Amino acid sequence: EVQLVESGEGLAQPGGSLRLSCAASGFSFSDKTMHWVRQTPGRGLEFVSSISTNGDHIYYADSVKGRFTISRDNSKNTLYLQMGSLRAEDMAVYYCAIEGDFCLDVWGQGTTVTVSS
């Protein structure tokens, strides 16, 4: 069974940092481009970042560029999102997802990021 399990949920102060992880199982992780997507009641679903199979191609949303870093460890079947200079508008549920045929085939259960002083 394909599974994505996010972790790293927590509270951070404005300007602080947080690292999210996404543990993958049930598929060949190293063969799949992976995404982070976030969701808020006000802005809905929003692309955050994506990384190709070997990390050669990385994309970021303009809203997080320069503050967030996506990475992956194919030996550990794990995707990461290092979040820095956090802002109130970064508060959201963050999902990792597998890129398939022009869509996100499978999503994790999501992890909540709260930014507050």
Place this chain on the structure above:
Amino acid sequence: SYDLTQPPSVSVSPGQTATITCSGNKLGDKYVCWYQQKPGQSPVLVIYQDTKRPSGIPERFSGSNSANTATLTISGTQAVDEADYFCQAWDSGTEVFGPGTKVTVL
């Protein structure tokens, strides 16, 4: 940036057909995906490449895409289909999502 528009809500009686639209400039030139999200759950892919259903998705879900509008159709809607539905397309190498449509089965 590329914008997708969806109606905020659609109501349908059990057994009837629900039609959810997604509009965007020249959307028909792009592949569209549809996701279903129930309260407290993560999104589930129900349609990919405009018209295809992933394994395990019931046949009552179908999709189309032409000109500026993509459509998700739920035929013979059931109570379990009550959920939020999001469309998604690609623009400049990243995905763009519609705001979502809440489907209520009355």
